[in-house]
Amino acid sequence: MAKGGKDEELILLDHWVSLFSMRVRVALAEKGITNYECKEENITILGGKSPMLLEMNPVHKQIPVLIHNSKPISESLIIVEYIDEVLMGKSGSKLLPSDPYRRSQGRFWAHFVDTKVYPPSWNIWRTKGETQEKAKADFIESLKALEDELGEKCYFGGENFGFVDVALIPFYCWFYTYEVCGNFSIEAVCPKIVAWGK
């Protein structure tokens, strides 16, 4: 397993506002990997995507892309799993459990964040009226399911910050925006998730 040390070339094609890029940055930080190059992509201006992004992710042409020794990996959760499998880092900690059943459950809940938390979150601050109300209801229902899964644990990963924590934490950074735009309190209905985020 590589250490993510001096002999490794690591480049992250990134944008500061991306929830999905943040997962990769958090995973690298959790591993204690700091010696990577972060290339900020211009994702707001039409046609502003760099030749490197188009070459490294020709299928989706989207950030984040992690380039490890010239080989590109796309899709945030797949990148995080790759980091966990390949780069030991200074901390030596693992994001996914070694037990295969618990690993499958980690993948399940990370996938749940992508399919049940992300889509409604988008409509909370981008829409109004009925669509927004539906988005708020769906978002809360999904957070409640996650709160049940979290239970009394410190982290979704148990004692340690793990794969599901990495998947969800970028959304926590947007809770305030959701609350202001949607005029509701997340803490009132999901206190454990808010405590986890803090």
Added chain:
Amino acid sequence: MAKGGKDEELILLDHWVSLFSMRVRVALAEKGITNYECKEENITILGGKSPMLLEMNPVHKQIPVLIHNSKPISESLIIVEYIDEVLMGKSGSKLLPSDPYRRSQGRFWAHFVDTKVYPPSWNIWRTKGETQEKAKADFIESLKALEDELGEKCYFGGENFGFVDVALIPFYCWFYTYEVCGNFSIEAVCPKIVAWGK
């Protein structure tokens, strides 16, 4: 690693028409695992879901669910990966490569099937007019990307039927339906994918 033998209890909550259940059945077959119990769920009648399904997949209440020694796993690709990691089977073959970079690429393309092949495939036979034309165009664009990835290989997994093959093969079974409903030829634009399916 378990062999999926007599000492293992394996139950699949299934429905014959489900593309996603088929992935699990194909993965088990590829592993040479035949001694599992298949429980057909009634997914067509409202309220017809079995107490076992509601207990084993309380979050999504959907098939497929694989229950291995009383522990449930949901989401077809997560189940397939679990099978690959845990059950050796008679064949002893692996669906995902041992090399972590190639493994990440397998996960990428399987995820691509879920996000870029499945959604338009649905609209080819369920809609008409502009929506159907858009679905056909998106579907073909996605299959072409997969055809590029397949290249001259026998399977997406190389010499052996692998993870991406398992993810995509249920859609091949529907090609004829898509062609009749959409009045187009998949083979005319993606001959390699059709040859792969055959």
